[in-house]
Amino acid sequence: MPVRQPSKPRVRRERSEVRPYHHGDLRRVLIDAALQLAAEGAEVSVREAARRAAVSPGAPFRHFPSRDALMAAVAEEAQRRFRAEIEVALGDAPATDPLGRFRAFGLAYLRWAMRNPAHFEIISTGRYFAHGSSTEVTRDNAEVIALTERMLADAAAQGLLRSTDLKRIQIAGRALVYGFARMNLDGHFPRWGVEEGEIERTAEGVIDLFIAGIARF
């Protein structure tokens, strides 16, 4: 145990070169540190995030009442990025081809989940926040879900689907991509890492199989 310095140094440090007592935007830095921790595969601890922000172990609790609150904020950030990526991908898909959009959606979904497994875990697990609560995460997620519902409704309107039970199709579709993403996350695709693109091509094949299954060819 280091002995406390008997007297306060009282160093008048230069303003611009030394971290000031107040951090500036500790909240933001903590979220980013936690995101990075997660991306590195390490388990996210408040203390480690504080360490990376070069701040005392108790400091984060000024911005987040609990670890879960920090993780919820992290999830919020990850979910925002996820949604943004989805929307970019859909920006390229013509509105006149709902099944094509559906496909593009699934691809973007899985691509992001494959490339950001830790972030996908955080937004999907429900361990860090309740999916039913009215958080930003939930709203972003609901928006994404609404996207798929619209695509399916458009497809049905154009007579492209074999079944009229859109709810069922939608849940199955969600379960499919969610399951694929989580299988990857949970280590159910053992040796696929060898060639990087293989898993994404498999994802593509699975999506195509699903669309072929629901389409009135």
Add this chain to the structure above:
Amino acid sequence: MPVRQPSKPRVRRERSEVRPYHHGDLRRVLIDAALQLAAEGAEVSVREAARRAAVSPGAPFRHFPSRDALMAAVAEEAQRRFRAEIEVALGDAPATDPLGRFRAFGLAYLRWAMRNPAHFEIISTGRYFAHGSSTEVTRDNAEVIALTERMLADAAAQGLLRSTDLKRIQIAGRALVYGFARMNLDGHFPRWGVEEGEIERTAEGVIDLFIAGIARF
């Protein structure tokens, strides 16, 4: 104290009223305690399991080198039960109807996962053991997977499938049920708990949709 007692204290306590120093089958009891902990939704800690076994906090480490080793044993037990349930369900399905067997398999899978969410989490997550390692869990899981491959091969042999890419169908099927189970686990089915059977009926519908999608109608 250096000398061992030359003669035993010979307390000879009543066998049934006092817990003996040695537990009997602590390993088994710890696994069961951990399973129960998980089923209760609590997070599984070694100490709590020890507490339930009325044993000192360090005792479990005589049987499991680490918490993860305990969880791996728990996963082994859960996976065994899962496989057993699947095989019982398939025992009733005629071998002549591979798609019917496929359906029965999916139903049994999801029923078990819905009713034992914590146990399903433990065997699926890969947080407590590597899915690639040669544990009993992995072998049981591989056996279950092999079951589905046989069913699909049979179906293909009878010309029941639209596609010949069995691998793709198999992965999609796994992703579908896995995803449905995990969505339930992860809280993506908000208010469905009201009527107990609803989620299982939805699961049934999703499975049927999938089979209709792959069947040469």
Add this chain to the structure above:
DNA sequence: TCCTCTATGTAATCATCGATTACATTTCGC
């Protein structure tokens, strides 16, 4: 029957973590 060896449980201890509290310092509104 005794003795010893080994398996197994206990006690004490450590480091880490989430969390809380008292205190210090900076920042900002008046």
Add this chain to the structure above:
DNA sequence: GCGAAATGTAATCGATGATTACATAGAGGA
């Protein structure tokens, strides 16, 4: 300027996984 609010620090608590030294039970050999 000044005082209050915001924000960081220091110290501390209880729980946990883990390790170590020690104690005891129980089985097998002499």
